[in-house]
Amino acid sequence: MVDKVLIFDTTLRDGEQSPGVALTAADKMEIARQLEKLGVDIIEAGFPRTSPGDFSAVEAIAKEIKNSQIAGLAHANPEAVDACWDAVKVGVAPRIHVFLSSSDIHIMHQLAKDKETVLEMARTMVARAAGYCSDVEFSPMDATRSDRQFVYWMLEQTIAAGATTINIPDTVGYTVPEEFYQFIIDIKNNVPNIDKARISVHCHNDLGLAVANSLSAVKAGARQIETCINGIGERAGNAALEEVAMAIKTRRDYLGVETNIKTEELYRTSRMVANLTGMSVQSNKAIVGHNAFRHQSGIHQDGVLKMRETYEIMNAQDIGWPTSGGEIVLGKVSGRHGFKSRLEEMGYFLSEEELSRAFMAFKELADKKAEIDDRDLEAIVADKLRTAQEVYHLDFVQVQCGDHAAPTATVRVIAPDGSIRADAALGTGPVDAVYKAINRIIQVENELTEYHVKSVTEGIDAQGEVTIRVEGGGRSYTGRGADTDIIVASAKAYMNALNRMISAENPQDAEVRV
Numbered sequence: 001m002v003d004k005v006l007i008f009d010t011t012l013r014d015g016e017q018s019p020g021v022a023l024t025a026a027d028k029m030e031i032a033r034q035l036e037k038l039g040v041d042i043i044e045a046g047f048p049r050t051s052p053g054d055f056s057a058v059e060a061i062a063k064e065i066k067n068s069q070i071a072g073l074a075h076a077n078p079e080a081v082d083a084c085w086d087a088v089k090v091g092v093a094p095r096i097h098v099f100l101s102s103s104d105i106h107i108m109h110q111l112a113k114d115k116e117t118v119l120e121m122a123r124t125m126v127a128r129a130a131g132y133c134s135d136v137e138f139s140p141m142d143a144t145r146s147d148r149q150f151v152y153w154m155l156e157q158t159i160a161a162g163a164t165t166i167n168i169p170d171t172v173g174y175t176v177p178e179e180f181y182q183f184i185i186d187i188k189n190n191v192p193n194i195d196k197a198r199i200s201v202h203c204h205n206d207l208g209l210a211v212a213n214s215l216s217a218v219k220a221g222a223r224q225i226e227t228c229i230n231g232i233g234e235r236a237g238n239a240a241l242e243e244v245a246m247a248i249k250t251r252r253d254y255l256g257v258e259t260n261i262k263t264e265e266l267y268r269t270s271r272m273v274a275n276l277t278g279m280s281v282q283s284n285k286a287i288v289g290h291n292a293f294r295h296q297s298g299i300h301q302d303g304v305l306k307m308r309e310t311y312e313i314m315n316a317q318d319i320g321w322p323t324s325g326g327e328i329v330l331g332k333v334s335g336r337h338g339f340k341s342r343l344e345e346m347g348y349f350l351s352e353e354e355l356s357r358a359f360m361a362f363k364e365l366a367d368k369k370a371e372i373d374d375r376d377l378e379a380i381v382a383d384k385l386r387t388a389q390e391v392y393h394l395d396f397v398q399v400q401c402g403d404h405a406a407p408t409a410t411v412r413v414i415a416p417d418g419s420i421r422a423d424a425a426l427g428t429g430p431v432d433a434v435y436k437a438i439n440r441i442i443q444v445e446n447e448l449t450e451y452h453v454k455s456v457t458e459g460i461d462a463q464g465e466v467t468i469r470v471e472g473g474g475r476s477y478t479g480r481g482a483d484t485d486i487i488v489a490s491a492k493a494y495m496n497a498l499n500r501m502i503s504a505e506n507p508q509d510a511e512v513r514v
Helices: 026-038 050-064 077-087 105-109 115-130 148-161 176-188 210-220 241-250 263-277 298-306 338-344 351-367 375-386 432-440 486-505
Strands: 006-009 044-046 069-075 095-101 136-141 166-172 198-203 225-227 391-401 405-414 419-428 447-455 464-472 476-485
Touching: 006 198, 006 241, 026 044, 026 050, 026 263, 026 486, 044 050, 044 077, 050 069, 069 077, 077 095, 077 115, 095 105, 095 166, 105 115, 115 136, 115 148, 136 148, 148 166, 148 176, 166 176, 166 225, 176 210, 176 351, 198 210, 210 225, 210 241, 225 241, 241 263, 241 375, 263 375, 338 351, 338 375, 351 375, 351 419, 375 476, 391 432, 391 486, 405 432, 405 464, 432 486, 447 486, 464 486, 476 486
Parallel strands: 006 044, 006 225, 044 069, 069 095, 095 136, 136 166, 166 198, 198 225
Antiparallel strands: 391 405, 405 419, 447 464, 464 476
């Protein structure tokens, strides 16, 4: 029987710590449902002690998700452990994940404590967690820069106190594969009670080695890997779930293990996380990037046409790509049924209401451009699904500008109570005028910190996709919008960001799709 490696996904915790990412409760629930569908074994739903909002989100996910374990993260202090248990206890198989620094640099400069005190904190807090549930994980933070003997002592004492999973974090992405492999071997040889716990790893990507280090640890005997969708997370991110899963599946001959991941859900999961976080997937990203299964070189094209395996070591359909290579093109004569079927082939299963909104947008776009490919459809679905969470709805935008005219924008918005509000403003440019008009209507204090525009497809009739970030109340919020008119796309993106801000600050005002 082949060994199983458990996949512990921390997109909702470490992933949300990516600079500029702020997920709403509805966003987190949508991602959690998809992670469950993907076959993730353990979902780290958040850090309950950090805020009431995070506590509520973890609790809600623990209540609903039944086929994946739900874990919460906790500092090594009583309040954090208690809060974590209160949030996850409603789950079918709750896990408390306790962490505490083990490296000298962290102990001296962050904790400002001696090693004996740190050992006692780790032991007592794991014991406190074990008093609540039988599934407790412990992580010695910055383990790869720690004194090895101290890590062995810490692991031995926390296992004795009730830890059933021991996670070895490469917190700052410092180690390299051969070194990390030996570290796991040394842990197995120097921690007397290691047989009572599962070994896990959590690798960051500061040197671009997160996946390589994770796989080295598996070869050494680790049987849980901590990941994030698209490799997002603090700084340069974490080991990418899709890369880990496909590496294990593709090189089962070498690694000798398998996972429970339903790989055909990888593409859809990647796109969902990219849309909700506002962190686009780079074109040359392994597994799920736009170019992952595209060939431009004549030699490569010739080989693939004769036999796919000449230049492709994976089947795109195993990952859930919409097609095995070619893109199906839809146009203005396409009907609702064909539109729905194509979306379902791409992994999008919409409600009737969502489908109606998306189909109307498709028809509007089809009148503006001759051919609509899968990237257009992804932009339409992402844009229309965001609409379902709107507090304020952008109803109308008109701009007048030119090299001899002051840019002027008129905007009309539908408020939560159904009333229509309109205003106009001058700006330094058309987008600035639109944003000022929107601000006059909605009156939410914010600062625009980032504005990015790109073409969704090629050609002069391509859709433009705008991604922005705004700051308000000490947090950053991402907004995205797509349209063939870049000014309209900019207005949609700004409204999307403001709606996220309002939803986060006043959850009762948000229309949440469940």
